[in-house]
Every structure is written in C-alpha cells, then in structure tokens.
Amino acid sequence: MTTDAIRTFVDGARGTLLADLDAWLRIPGISAQPDRHEDVRRSAEWFADAARRTGFPTVEVWDDGPWLPAVYAEWRSDDPGAPTVLVYGHHDVQPVDPLELWHTDPFDPTIDGDVVRARGASDDKGQLLFHLLGLQAHLAATGRSTPAVTLKYLIEGEEESGSPHFEELLAAHRDRIDCDVVVVTDTGMIAADVPSTVTGMRGMVVGTVTFHGPDLDLHSGVFGGAVPNPATANGRLDGALHDEHGRVQIPGFYDDVLDLTDEDRDLFSRVPSDDTEFLKVAQSRALAGEDGYTTLERIGARPTAEVNGIGGGYQGAGNKTIVPSDAFVKLSFRLVANQDPARIAKGVEEFVSAHTPDGIVSSIEWEGAGVRPCLVPLGTPAYRALTAAISAAFDGAEVLPTREGGSGPEAELQQAVGVPLVFLGVGLPDDQIHAPNEKVNLSMLYRGAEATAHLWARFAETGRDALRSSERSEV
Amino acid sequence: MTTDAIRTFVDGARGTLLADLDAWLRIPGISAQPDRHEDVRRSAEWFADAARRTGFPTVEVWDDGPWLPAVYAEWRSDDPGAPTVLVYGHHDVQPVDPLELWHTDPFDPTIDGDVVRARGASDDKGQLLFHLLGLQAHLAATGRSTPAVTLKYLIEGEEESGSPHFEELLAAHRDRIDCDVVVVTDTGMIAADVPSTVTGMRGMVVGTVTFHGPDLDLHSGVFGGAVPNPATANGRLDGALHDEHGRVQIPGFYDDVLDLTDEDRDLFSRVPSDDTEFLKVAQSRALAGEDGYTTLERIGARPTAEVNGIGGGYQGAGNKTIVPSDAFVKLSFRLVANQDPARIAKGVEEFVSAHTPDGIVSSIEWEGAGVRPCLVPLGTPAYRALTAAISAAFDGAEVLPTREGGSGPEAELQQAVGVPLVFLGVGLPDDQIHAPNEKVNLSMLYRGAEATAHLWARFAETGRDALRSSERSEV
Numbered sequence: 001m002t003t004d005a006i007r008t009f010v011d012g013a014r015g016t017l018l019a020d021l022d023a024w025l026r027i028p029g030i031s032a033q034p035d036r037h038e039d040v041r042r043s044a045e046w047f048a049d050a051a052r053r054t055g056f057p058t059v060e061v062w063d064d065g066p067w068l069p070a071v072y073a074e075w076r077s078d079d080p081g082a083p084t085v086l087v088y089g090h091h092d093v094q095p096v097d098p099l100e101l102w103h104t105d106p107f108d109p110t111i112d113g114d115v116v117r118a119r120g121a122s123d124d125k126g127q128l129l130f131h132l133l134g135l136q137a138h139l140a141a142t143g144r145s146t147p148a149v150t151l152k153y154l155i156e157g158e159e160e161s162g163s164p165h166f167e168e169l170l171a172a173h174r175d176r177i178d179c180d181v182v183v184v185t186d187t188g189m190i191a192a193d194v195p196s197t198v199t200g201m202r203g204m205v206v207g208t209v210t211f212h213g214p215d216l217d218l219h220s221g222v223f224g225g226a227v228p229n230p231a232t233a234n235g236r237l238d239g240a241l242h243d244e245h246g247r248v249q250i251p252g253f254y255d256d257v258l259d260l261t262d263e264d265r266d267l268f269s270r271v272p273s274d275d276t277e278f279l280k281v282a283q284s285r286a287l288a289g290e291d292g293y294t295t296l297e298r299i300g301a302r303p304t305a306e307v308n309g310i311g312g313g314y315q316g317a318g319n320k321t322i323v324p325s326d327a328f329v330k331l332s333f334r335l336v337a338n339q340d341p342a343r344i345a346k347g348v349e350e351f352v353s354a355h356t357p358d359g360i361v362s363s364i365e366w367e368g369a370g371v372r373p374c375l376v377p378l379g380t381p382a383y384r385a386l387t388a389a390i391s392a393a394f395d396g397a398e399v400l401p402t403r404e405g406g407s408g409p410e411a412e413l414q415q416a417v418g419v420p421l422v423f424l425g426v427g428l429p430d431d432q433i434h435a436p437n438e439k440v441n442l443s444m445l446y447r448g449a450e451a452t453a454h455l456w457a458r459f460a461e462t463g464r465d466a467l468r469s470s471e472r473s474e475v
Numbered sequence: 476m477t478t479d480a481i482r483t484f485v486d487g488a489r490g491t492l493l494a495d496l497d498a499w500l501r502i503p504g505i506s507a508q509p510d511r512h513e514d515v516r517r518s519a520e521w522f523a524d525a526a527r528r529t530g531f532p533t534v535e536v537w538d539d540g541p542w543l544p545a546v547y548a549e550w551r552s553d554d555p556g557a558p559t560v561l562v563y564g565h566h567d568v569q570p571v572d573p574l575e576l577w578h579t580d581p582f583d584p585t586i587d588g589d590v591v592r593a594r595g596a597s598d599d600k601g602q603l604l605f606h607l608l609g610l611q612a613h614l615a616a617t618g619r620s621t622p623a624v625t626l627k628y629l630i631e632g633e634e635e636s637g638s639p640h641f642e643e644l645l646a647a648h649r650d651r652i653d654c655d656v657v658v659v660t661d662t663g664m665i666a667a668d669v670p671s672t673v674t675g676m677r678g679m680v681v682g683t684v685t686f687h688g689p690d691l692d693l694h695s696g697v698f699g700g701a702v703p704n705p706a707t708a709n710g711r712l713d714g715a716l717h718d719e720h721g722r723v724q725i726p727g728f729y730d731d732v733l734d735l736t737d738e739d740r741d742l743f744s745r746v747p748s749d750d751t752e753f754l755k756v757a758q759s760r761a762l763a764g765e766d767g768y769t770t771l772e773r774i775g776a777r778p779t780a781e782v783n784g785i786g787g788g789y790q791g792a793g794n795k796t797i798v799p800s801d802a803f804v805k806l807s808f809r810l811v812a813n814q815d816p817a818r819i820a821k822g823v824e825e826f827v828s829a830h831t832p833d834g835i836v837s838s839i840e841w842e843g844a845g846v847r848p849c850l851v852p853l854g855t856p857a858y859r860a861l862t863a864a865i866s867a868a869f870d871g872a873e874v875l876p877t878r879e880g881g882s883g884p885e886a887e888l889q890q891a892v893g894v895p896l897v898f899l900g901v902g903l904p905d906d907q908i909h910a911p912n913e914k915v916n917l918s919m920l921y922r923g924a925e926a927t928a929h930l931w932a933r934f935a936e937t938g939r940d941a942l943r944s945s946e947r948s949e950v
Contacts, residue, residue, distance in 0.1 A: 031793070032791070032792060032793030032794065032795060033791065033792055033793065034792060094795060095789070095791060095793075095795050097789070097791065098692070098800075101691060101692075161793050161794070162794065162796075202696060204696075204796070206794050206796060207794075208794065213759060213760075214757050214758045214759040214760075215758035215759075216576060216758050216907070216910050216911060216912075217573070217576075217909070217910050217911070218757055218759075218909075218910060219881065219908055219909035219910065220779075220781045220783060220807050220809065220909075221677060221679075221774075221809060221879065221880040221881025221882055222774070222879070222880055222881055222904070222908070222909075223757050223759075223774070223880070224774070224779050224781045224807070224809055224880060225764045225765065225773045225774060225777060225778075225779030225781070225809065225880065226753070226757075226762060226763065226764045226770045226773045226774050226880075227754075227757050227759040227761070227762065227763055227764075228759065228760075228761055228763035229763075229781060229782055231713065231782035231783075231784065231785050231804075232713060232714070232716065232717070232781075232782045234710070234713070234785065235709070235710045235711075235712070235713020235714040235716070235782060235785070235804075236710075236713070236714035237710070237714070238706065238707060238709070238710020238711070238713070238714065239707070239710040239711035239712070239713065239714030239715060240714060241707065241710070242707070278701070279702075282689050282693055282698050282701075282702050283689045283690035283691050284688060284689040284690075284693075284698075284702040284703065284834055285688075285689075285703075285833075285834040285835070285836070286702070286703055286832075286833040286834020286835075287701060287702065287834070288701065288702055288703040288704075288832065288833070288834060289700045289701045289702075290700065295701045298700045298701045299696075299697070299698070299699070299700060299701050302700060303700075304695075304699045304700030306695045306699045306700070306704060306707075306796070306798060307704055307706035307707045307710060307788065307799070307802075308695060308706075308788050308789050308794060308795060308796055308797050308798075308799065309706065309787060309788030309789035309790050309794075309795070309797075309799060310706050310709065310710070310785045310786065310787050310788060310790075310802060311785065311786050311787075311790040312784060312785050312786075313782065313783050313784030313785060313805065314570070314572070314783050314784035314805060315784050315785075315786040315803075315805075316507070316508065316570060316572065317507060317508055317509060318506075318507030318508065318570075318636050318842065319507065319636070319637065319681045319682075319683065319783060319784075319805050319807070319842050320507060320569060320570050320783060320784070320805075320909065321637075321679070321681060321781070321783055321807045321882075321909065322783050322784075322909055322910070323781060323783075324782070324783065324784060327782075327785060328790075329706075329710075330788065330789060330790075330794050330795075332695055332699070332794070332796045334695065334696060334699055334700065357761075357763065358760075358761040358763070359759055359760040359761020359762070359763060360760070360761075361760070367793065367794050404696065404697070405696040405697055405698070405699060405700065405701075406694065406696030406697055407696055407796075429697070432691070433694055433697070434692070434693070434694035434695075434697075434795065434796065434797055435691050435692050435693060435694065435797070436691055436692070437691075
C-alpha cells in the first residue's frame with residue numbers, strides 16, 4: 001500500500017525531476033578549476049532554492065570559510081524523539097576534458113530514452129535530486145507535513161577536488177550536524193537489476209610531484225647527456241611505483257592494510273562480476289593490478305598508486321630537441337582500511353626524495369590532507385533499515401553488500417559525528433563518471449527516490465538508540 | 476693589408492647587417508609548426524631577395540618537393556678552374572615556447588650593446604647574414620667582380636624539424652650541387668676569444684612514443700588498480716632508458732660507436748672547459764651523464780637518449796583522479812660516428828615493444844629517417860685553409876678543433892656530394908639557441924664575415940684538387 005503510494009507519487013513527478021535535472025546540469029560547477037568557482041556558487045544557490053521549493057524550512061549556503069559554497073538544509077520532524085539523519089552529497093562536478101571525446105556538450109543535457117547525459121548527471125546531481133523527490137514521496141505517501149525523521153542535508157562543493165577543507169567545514173559547523181545516522185549518497189549499484197549498497201570506500205591522497213632541472217629548456221645537442229633531465233627523473237619515479245607483481249613500492253605502504261578475511265572474500269565472490277563485461281565498460285584491452293586478487297578485490301579492498309597525468313617539456317606538433325626545465329606527475333593513491341593518509345603521504349615524500357637525482361629539485365604539492373578509507377560494519381540496525389528500504393524499491397530483491405573503489409569524505413564525516421553511516425546510491429558501472437559522456441539512468445533515480453521514501457519511515461521505526469548502535473543485530 | 480681592407484669593409488657595413496637582422500628575424504619561420512609554414516616560405520623569399528641584393532646572379536627558391544622552401548643561390552667565379560664551394564645553412568627556426576620565459580617578444584628583435592636578441596638570431600639567420608657580408612668584403616678587399624671561388628648556397632627550411640626531406644631534396648637537385656668542398660655554417664666557437672672549428676656533429680633520431688590504454692579516461696576509484704595505466708607504462712619506459720651509470724639501455728646502442736682514441740681524448744683535454752661555467756650557462760645544479768667521460772666528451776663524442784617532452788592524462792589546475800587513456804613521450808637520441816640512425820631506431824622499437832605491458836598499445840612516430848653523425852678529419856688542405864682564415868679574423872689566434880653535440884644534415888650532404896666538409900660557425904655557448912631569449916653577439920658575426928672573406932681567397936689558393944683531398948697534409 002505505502003509501496004504503491006510511493007511508486008505512484010514518484011511516477012507522477014517524472015516531469016519535475018527531468019526539468020530540475022536539465023536546469024541544474026547546465027551549471028558547470030567544476031571545483032578543480034578556479035575559473036569555474038563562480039559556477040560552483042551558482043550550483044549551490046540552485047540546490048538551495050530547490051530545497052526551499054521542496055519545503056525545507058531552513059536552507060543555508062555555507063561559504064564562511066576557505067571552502068567552496070556548501071548547502072545545508074534542515075527539516076525537523078514534529079514527532080517527539082524522531083531520529084536525526086544527516087544526508088551527505090556534493091554538488092560540484094569533475095572537469096570535462098578531454099572535451100573532444102564528448103559526443104554532446106557536457107553542460108547541455110540530452111535525454112535519450114532512459115538516459116540523461118551531462119557532466120554531473122550521476123555524480124552527484126542526479127542522486128541529490130532523487131533525494132528531494134523521495135522526501136516528497138515520503139510525505140505524500142504517509143500524509144505527513146513534516147518528515148518522520150529530522151533531516152539534515154549537507155551538500156558539499158569541493159568533493160571532486162578531494163574535499164580539501166571538509167574537516168574545517170565540519171569543525172566550523174559542528175553544532176549543526178549532530179545526528180543519529182549518516183546517509184551518504186554518492187555511490188552506485190552493481191547493475192540495474194542487482195540492488196546493492198556500498199560498505200566500503202577507499203581513502204585517497206592526491207598530489208602533484210614536480211621535478212625541476214636546469215632553469216631553462218636546454219638544446220639537447222649542446223647540453224644533452226651532460227646535465228640531469230627532470231623528465232627522465234619523472235619517468236624513473238613513475239616507473240618505480242610498482243614492482244612486477246603490481247605491488248606499490250612506497251615504503252610502509254601496506255603496513256596498516258586490513259587484510260581480507262575468508263568471510264570478506266566470500267562476500268566479494270557473491271557479487272555478480274564478469275571480467276569481460278568489466279573490460280568492456282572500462283574499454284580496456286586487459287586487466288592489470290596486484291597479483292593474487294580478483295578485479296573486485298583489487299578495486300574495493302586493495303590500495304593503489306595511479307598516475308593521473310604527466311607533463312613537461314615540448315608537447316606540441318613536430319619535435320623540439322630539448323632537455324626540459326620541468327616535468328610533473330599527478331599521482332593519486334587509493335587507500336583501504338586502516339591506512340592513514342598522512343602516513344602514506346609521508347612515505348610518498350620519502351620515495352620521491354629517494355628518486356630525485358643530484359641536480360634535480362623535487363617538490364610535492366598535496367591536495368588537502370587526503371581522505372580516510374571507510375568500512376561499514378554489516379548487520380547493524382541502520383544497515384538493516386537501509387537494505388530493507390532498498391529492497392522495497394527493487395520489488396523485494398536481495399541487497400548485496402559491495403565495496404567501491406572511489407573515495408569521499410565519509411570517514412571524516414563519521415569521525416566528526418561519531419554515529420553509524422550507510423550508503424544509498426544508484427549510479428551504474430557504465431555511468432562514465434569522471435569521464436567523457438557521463439550519464440545517469442532515470443529509472444535508477446526513480447528507484448533511489450523510492451528507497452529514500454521507504455528509508456525515512458524505516459529509520460523512524462528503528463528509533464534513535466538502535467540507529468546509533470554499531471552492534472551487529474539479527475533480523 | 477687584405478686583412479685591414481676586409482675589417483674596414485665589415486666595420487663600415489655594420490648598419491646594413493643590423494637592418495637585415497632586424498627585418499629577417501621578424502619572420503617566425505618555425506618549421507615544426509604547420510601553422511607557421513607560410514612564414515617559413517616568407518623567410519626563404521626574404522633570404523633569396525637578400526642574396527640577389529648581394530649580387531648572386533642565380534637565386535632560386537626550391538619548393539618542388541615535400542620539403543619546406545629552401546633557397547639556392549649560385550655565383551660563378553670568372554677565374555678558370557676556380558674551386559666550387561657549397562655553403563650549407565638553414566633559414567627556419569625553433570619553436571618559441573615556453574613563451575612566458577622570454578623577456579622580449581621572440582620575433583621583435585632587440586639590440587642591447589653587442590647583443591641582438593630574437594629567435595633565430597644565432598641559429599641560423601645571423602650566421603647566414605655574416606656570409607653575405609663576408610662575400611661583399613671579399614669582393615671589396617680583392618677588387619673582384621666575381622668571387623675567387625664559385626659559390627653555391629644551399630639554405631634549408633627544415634633543419635629545426637630534423638631535415639626530414641633533405642635527402643630527397645639533395646637527390647632532386649643533385650645536378651646543381653656539385654662542388655669541391657662544403658662549408659657548413661650552423662655551429663659555434665668555444666668563446667669570443669677562443670676561436671675554434673667544429674670537427675664532429677652528433678647524429679640523431681627523434682620520435683614520439685604513444686601509449687594507449689583504455690579507450691577513455693577512467694575514474695581511478697572505479698577502475699584504478701585493475702586496468703593497465705598508459706602513463707605508468709610511459710614512466711617505466713622513460714625510467715628504463717638509462718642504467719645507474721648513465722648508459723643507454725637500448726639493445727645494441729653502443730655496438731657501432733667509434734671509441735675515443737688517446738689522441739682524441741688529448742684534443743678534448745686541450746679545449747678550455749670549465750664545468751662550473753658550463754653549469755652556469757646551462758643553469759643546471761649538477762652534471763650528469765655517462766660514467767667515465769668528461770663533460771666535453773659526453774657532449775661531443777658519446778651518444779645519448781634524452782626525454783624532450785612528456786604528456787598524458789590530466790594536466791590542468793587541481794587534480795582529476797583518472798586512469799588516463801593516453802600518454803606520450805618525445806625522445807631524441809644523439810648519435811656519434813659510426814652509429815646508424817636506422818639501426819638505432821630499430822633498437823628503440825624493440826625496446827618500446829619490450830616495455831609495453833599487456834593491454835597497452837604502443838606506437839612510434841619517427842621524425843624523418845634521422846640524421847647521421849659527422850666526423851671531420853683534421854689536417855686536410857680544406858681544414859688547413861679554414862683554420863688559417865678563422866685565425867686571420869681572430870688576429871692570429873690558434874684555432875682549436877672541437878666537437879659539437881648538436882646535429883645537422885652534414886653527413887647526408889657529404890654523402891651526396893662526396894667531398895670534404897668543414898665548419899665555419901660563430902655561435903657562442905650562451906646563445907640560448909632552442910631556448911627562450913636566444914641571442915647573437917654582433918662582434919662574432921663581424922668575425923664570421925671576416926673569416927668568410929679570407930676563406931674564399933684561401934680556398935682559391937688551395938685549388939680544386941687539394942680541396943678534394945681527404946689526406947692529412949703538413950703545413
């Protein structure tokens with residue numbers, strides 16, 4: 001009955017969802033690019049307005065610190081003792097280059113059947129819009145004028161830049177974000193017909209290593225072979241990151257890694273996974289990675305070192321025979337429980353130092369303090385409420401636990417509020433987030449909205465004390 | 476007497492030389508950049524006009540093949556049996572990036588005392604202009620209406636792109652370039668007060684290696700650690716080019732290298748050289764290179780592998796956590812006698828292939844067929860005439876033999892015409908050719924003009940048969 005009412009409401013609101021998507025996705029709020037920061041602000045204002053339209057009595061744009069504008073929205077339940085839920089997401093988007101690989105303008109959304117294509121469609125604007133829709137469905141289906149739980153939205157504007165100021169933002173607004181449970185919405189599911197919830201996210205440290213050689217580009221005939229070449233030094237560093245077994249060579253890199261238990265590996269093996277399909281989605285010609293682990297384990301449960309970009313010297317047409325003055329590499333390290341970003345960064349610094357030859361000056365610029373890895377315990381009351389809500393939206397299907405390889409500021413958030421955290425996200429593996437031609441499936445957004453509507457009711461039933469518990473409980 | 480007349484003429488023509496420099500240096504004839512090819516043509520036309528103004532009865536712009544326009548100018552001596560001299564130089568220039576490191580516009584020449592600063596000032600436009608001036612001085616000082624030798628200028632338009640079509644150009648015009656000796660003007664001297672002549676140039680092969688991984692940039696969280704990364708592959712290649720002794724690791728790289736004799740090393744040791752000064756000019760913090768050789772030997776007599784540029788993935792502000800789809804490295808290999816560019820290229824191809832992991836597609840695009848190394852035998856009649864002419868321009872100073880590390884199409888030219896070749900060039904080590912803020916010293920151009928004027932008389936005295944001889948002769 002409630003399930004039907006929720007679905008009916010969601011079905012009836014499809015046009016509004018599409019119109020909202022179209023409007024918001026036109027705002028190019030790329031947090032990594034300073035010349036887009038005004039657009040990041042516009043993006044925040046747009047979502048703040050949308051929250052007000054949805055009925056949130058309190059909506060604020062937080063730009064009272066070094067962070068890019070974040071949106072905070074609060075709607076208190078009028079039920080005494082109702083639990084408080086903090087929803088986390090982000091409104092900023094990834095850069096769009098290489099632009100030439102996009103089939104359509106990344107900021108002019110196109111609709112093709114079930115698919116909406118634009119930068120941010122899946123990561124994370126579409127998913128935040130299913131939240132607004134799901135809340136409306138919750139109110140309509142229950143006939144309530146306030147939600148069954150007190151809702152707090154915290155929608156960040158710097159996630160795609162590694163959330164460099166998130167800890168500061170949380171500290172500055174610590175008095176506002178008290179809650180009993182956190183719902184993170186910035187992840188995906190295994191497939192459209194295989195509902196799942198993320199139970200682990202990798203942490204990350206990201207930085208740019210710069211090698212400076214001669215103070216000017218030198219003629220490689222006149223000087224070549226007699227002075228150190230910073231691009232060669234860069235290559236020697238990049239080439240030394242992994243051994244022949246795919247193991248990362250940073251000192252102490254694996255010291256704190258929580259090894260997979262037999263139960264963990266069993267859960268991984270239950271997740272439907274097809275390396276052929278994975279390669280097809282990745283458009284890669286081969287698998288690679290750390291010896292001894294499956295693809296899902298490599299992505300979900302093992303740390304990595306990845307070269308995100310390299311540059312230096314002459315990159316134009318033809319050639320220019322120089323010893324370049326500078327070279328750089330952009331590196332990211334994905335971390336798993338219980339690696340510490342600060343400790344890994346220190347190891348990287350040692351490694352870079354050890355790979356800097358005489359006459360070359362190296363430096364590292366880190367993007368913020370890094371992101372901690374996050375691991376959700378299975379079977380807690382909050383986890384059971386979540387999987388029940390998702391299952392209801394997927395017609396009773398079993399909800400599988402997965403681990404994602406991506407990174408978000410979940411661990412920071414959890415540390416700040418000290419309560420359990422769960423993931424509700426409906427992205428799909430082929431959404432091409434962070435890549436050209438990002439898309440989202442509207443049918444997944446509808447399922448997400450339904451799950452949200454169910455979840456607020458389930459959380460209210462579960463109650464504050466149980467939600468706060470991290471004990472494994474039987475159904 | 477003649478020496479005085481030559482110097483007087485050159486001194487009197489300084490204004491004309493400056494005006495010519497200013498006009499020609501404004502033409503941005505960058506052969507490596509297709510959008511500058513019209514400027515390469517304008518540059519050729521400018522020099523052709525200048526040669527006509529100087530009195531050359533035959534001046535042609537050769538653009539009858541895939542090469543960029545070259546200038547051919549011919550002035551026959553009316554002395555029966557006069558030797559024929561082919562002068563080689565080039566009118567195209569290097570690219571100018573990084574433009575932000577130039578203190579002035581590279582194509583708006585500035586004069587500061589003895590220094591003219593602009594792209595091409597030293598390499599090679601300034602040096603070709605001293606030839607025109609020197610020829611006029613020769614005629615004025617000897618009272619001749621035609622030169623004492625038959626002069627043929629062959630001024631290429633693709634040297635800064637590795638002369639990719641030079642062999643074809645020589646083959647197409649083989650009937651025009653017969654000569655008894657070749658004078659190459661595209662090199663430098665040890666110092667303003669230490670005249671010298673180049674006796675060796677390195678050869679070169681240049682190419683771009685591309686690594687292609689996944690067909691699109693991938694989210695490094697969703698895919699990182701499970702697919703091969705082309706930028707990492709690139710790093711592993713670049714890092715493997717040298718061992719810890721600075722030895723190039725390309726298979727067979729050193730097989731054909733003519734090792735230095737004791738006499739060679741003795742000549743190297745006589746060239747004034749100061750590593751501290753070298754580092755200052757290079758603006759480098761340390762020396763590097765192959766163990767067991769001095770700086771001059773490393774540059775003049777040892778082959779190298781140099782990374783000229785790298786690129787791939789995200790290079791913008793902030794960071795983008797991707798597994799990039801593509802990465803590339805621009806490589807140049809400087810070769811010494813008797814290395815063969817084709818054989819080295821084959822070794823590089825094997826090496827790249829061996830460093831291409833599963834799932835990555837690599838390819839190499841070579842810039843032309845490469846350049847052969849060139850080694851001038853000392854003590855031939857042509858060599859002695861050259862050093863005598865240079866000495867006269869430098870008030871009787873001894874002229875030292877050197878070897879340069881740069882590359883030009885000398886060996887191709889020598890192979891085509893089958894006669895001895897000598898180098899007359901007056902660049903200085905701090906001319907910053909191929910780098911921002913290229914300059915030339917006017918005083919060196921005057922010395923070059925004087926040496927030219929003496930040289931045509933010396934060559935005429937030496938006679939055709941002796942000039943063609945490659946036998947070492949005593950004074």
